[in-house]
Amino acid sequence: MRLDMNENPGGLPKDFFEKAVKRITPELLAMYPEQAKLIRRLSSYLGVDISRVTITNGSDDAIKTIFDVFGGPGKTLVSVYPSFEMYRVYAKMFGMKHQIINYGSDFSVSVNDILAAIDADVNIVALLNPNNPIGTVYSRDEAEQIIKKARQCNAVVILDEAYYYFYSTTFIELVKKYDNVILTRTFSKLCSLAGARIGYAVAAPEIIRLMDNARPAYSVNAVAIEFACAILDEPDLITKLIEVEREGREYLIKQLLENGYEYISENGNYVFIKPNGKVKDVYEKLKCSGILVKTYNNDLIKDYVRITTGGIAQMKIFFDRFIKIDSKNNK
Numbered sequence: 001m002r003l004d005m006n007e008n009p010g011g012l013p014k015d016f017f018e019k020a021v022k023r024i025t026p027e028l029l030a031m032y033p034e035q036a037k038l039i040r041r042l043s044s045y046l047g048v049d050i051s052r053v054t055i056t057n058g059s060d061d062a063i064k065t066i067f068d069v070f071g072g073p074g075k076t077l078v079s080v081y082p083s084f085e086m087y088r089v090y091a092k093m094f095g096m097k098h099q100i101i102n103y104g105s106d107f108s109v110s111v112n113d114i115l116a117a118i119d120a121d122v123n124i125v126a127l128l129n130p131n132n133p134i135g136t137v138y139s140r141d142e143a144e145q146i147i148k149k150a151r152q153c154n155a156v157v158i159l160d161e162a163y164y165y166f167y168s169t170t171f172i173e174l175v176k177k178y179d180n181v182i183l184t185r186t187f188s189k190l191c192s193l194a195g196a197r198i199g200y201a202v203a204a205p206e207i208i209r210l211m212d213n214a215r216p217a218y219s220v221n222a223v224a225i226e227f228a229c230a231i232l233d234e235p236d237l238i239t240k241l242i243e244v245e246r247e248g249r250e251y252l253i254k255q256l257l258e259n260g261y262e263y264i265s266e267n268g269n270y271v272f273i274k275p276n277g278k279v280k281d282v283y284e285k286l287k288c289s290g291i292l293v294k295t296y297n298n299d300l301i302k303d304y305v306r307i308t309t310g311g312i313a314q315m316k317i318f319f320d321r322f323i324k325i326d327s328k329n330n331k
Contacts (some may be wrong), residue, residue, distance in 0.1 A: 001244065001290060001292070001317065002027065002110075002255075002292045002308070002320070003291060003292060003293050003294075003307050003308040003310075004293050004294040004308065005194070005294075005308065006041065006163075006189055006192060006193075006268070006270055006293040007308065008133070008189065008192040008194075008241070008245070008269075008310060009308060009310035009311075009314045010192075010244065010310045010311045010313070010314055011026070011082070011192045011193075012193075012237075013240070016234065016237060017285055019230070020226065020230035021189075022204065022230065023094060023138065023226040023227075023229075023230060024223055024226060028109045028222050029222060029223075030323075031222070032222075033218050033220060033221055033225055034050040034222070034225065035055055035218075035225065036227045037225070038055055038228055038229050038232075039053050039054070039055060040169060041159065041228075041229055041232045041233075042232070043166040044199055045232055046172055046202060047172075048172070048202060049100050051205040052175065052202050052204065052205060052207060052208060053201070053202055053208065054200060054201050054205060054208050054211055055199070055200045055220050055221045055228075056184075056198070056199045056200060056201060056219065056220065057186060057197045057198065057199070057220055058194075058198060058199045058243070059162055059184045059185060059188070059199030059200075059214075060086050060199075061199065061219065062184045063086060063087070063090065063184060064090055064126065064160060064183055065203075065211045065215055066124065066211065067090040067093070067094050067124065067278050067301050068094075069125060069210045069214050070156050071090070071091070071094040071096050071132050072096065072123075072263055072284070073094070073095035073219050074095070074096065074097075074206070075094075075096050075097070075121070075122075076097040076121045076122045077091040077096050077097070077099065077121040077122075077123070077124045078099045078101065078117045078122050078124070078126070079096050079098070079099075079100065079101070079125070079127075079128075080084065080100070080101045080103065080113065080114070080128075080136075081100045081103070081124045082103070082130065082133055082134070082221050082296065082298045082301065083126070083128055083133075084128060084132045084133075084160065084162075085164055087126050087248050089148075092206045095125075096123075097121070101113045101114050101294075102116060103134070103136075103278050103300050107134060107264065107300070108136070109136050111142045111145065111146065114146055115145060115321045117215050118149045118153055118264065119147070120153050120154075122155045123154075123155050123156070124152055124155060124157075124158065125150045125155055125158070126157075126160065127143060127146060127159055127160065127161070128160040128163075129159060129161060129164065129167075129169075129171065130161060130163045130164070130166070130167050130266060130267035131159065132162065132268060132270075132292070132300070132303070133262075133268075133296070133306060134264065134272075135163075135265070135270070135271065136266060136267075137266070137267050140174075142169065143174060143195065144174065147174060147180065147181055148178075150180060151178060151179075151180045152220070154180075154190045154209070155180065156180045156181070157178075157180060159171050159175075159181055159183040159184070160184050161183060162185065162188075162189055162250060163188045163189060163267065163268040164185070165189065165190040165191075165238070165241075165242055166190065166242070166267060166268050166269045167267040168242075172202065175202050175203060175204075177239055179206075180204075181203065181204075182202070182204040182207060182289075183201065184200070184201050185200055185201075185202075186198075186199035186204075187199060187224075187227075187228050187231065189269060190241050190242065190245065191226060191228075191231050191238070191241070192241070193228065196221070196223060196224035196227055196228075197221070197224060197227070197286060198220055198224035198227075198228050198262060212275045213238060224255070226319060234237060242265060244310070244311045245269050245309055245310060245311070247311065247312055248309050248310050248311045248312050248313075249265065249269070249309040251312045251316070252271055252309060252318070252319060253265055253271065255295075255315075255319045255323075259267070259271055260309055261274065262274040269308060269309045270294075270308050271306070271307050271309055271312075272301060272304040272305070273304060273305050273306075273322075274303055274307050275322075275326045276303075279295055279303060279305060282305060282322075282326055283295050285325045286322065286325060289321045291317075291318055293305045294306040294307075295308060
């Protein structure tokens with residue numbers, strides 16, 4: 001059971017999957033993907049014009065394209081750390097300087113530090129809301145302060161909302177208000193299409209045009225498009241998936257509290273647990289038992305294992321094995 005990548009361990013409901021898979025016909029696979037129909041659905045779902053939307057091969061493809069358009073040698077990225085690792089990777093790939101804003105020892109991020117780091121040399125500011133891996137969120141006022149400062153310096157701001165379903169707050173309205181904002185989302189997490197690779201970006205029409213010009217014409221496959229359309233056609237499904245994950249997270253937290261564990265649970269589909277035993281030993285024993293979890297070398301979170309949360313059934317399997325492996329007698 002993979003609980004290390006923040007995928008949905010339960011996947012899509014079987015009845016929905018069986019209905020959606022009927023959309024995949026020989027004729028569909030014989031033709032180049034029709035992206036326009038998903039863009040239309042997203043436009044309606046988001047309440048924005050179709051000129052503001054592009055679909056991508058997962059949201060990491062959208063992020064890489066932003067670096068392709070706005071990054072480059074001698075330019076600067078500002079982001080907090082720890083965060084989604086691909087921001088660091090892409091900054092290095094494109095020869096950029098990476099201005100890192102470190103978390104405080106209390107797991108907080110200083111918005112003032114972010115603002116102070118944005119200057120004329122900065123081209124991209126990455127703002128993950130919630131931030132992966134810890135789950136930190138920003139208020140609308142904080143986000144707008146950062147966007148305004150970036151705009152003064154001719155920098156774009158990535159609003160990465162990969163985990164917004166688990167937080168239920170979005171800054172989509174800021175895309176309409178400011179022309180230097182690019183919102184990215186994915187179908188990989190809550191919507192359970194990590195294996196299909198599909199995401200999207202929302203921004204000013206000129207930015208979308210630049211992104212589309214920097215990418216292959218058919219970077220998103222037809223199967224991913226059909227499944228994404230099927231999900232958007234059934235909004236009750238998204239509500240149900242949110243409920244299932246929340247119930248599982250609450251179950252896990254209840255078990256942790258009852259057994260005296262220190263944990264961190266902010267606003268994503270994951271929980272950090274401080275085990276009684278050594279992190280490396282717990283990781284290896286869980287792996288041997290068939291469960292993968294995430295560990296970090298960063299000093300702030302190196303003493304924790306991170307668990308992707310899913311439904312109660314998956315969380316029960318995890319916790320039953322974890323408590324046996326990490327009982328105080330096994331320290």
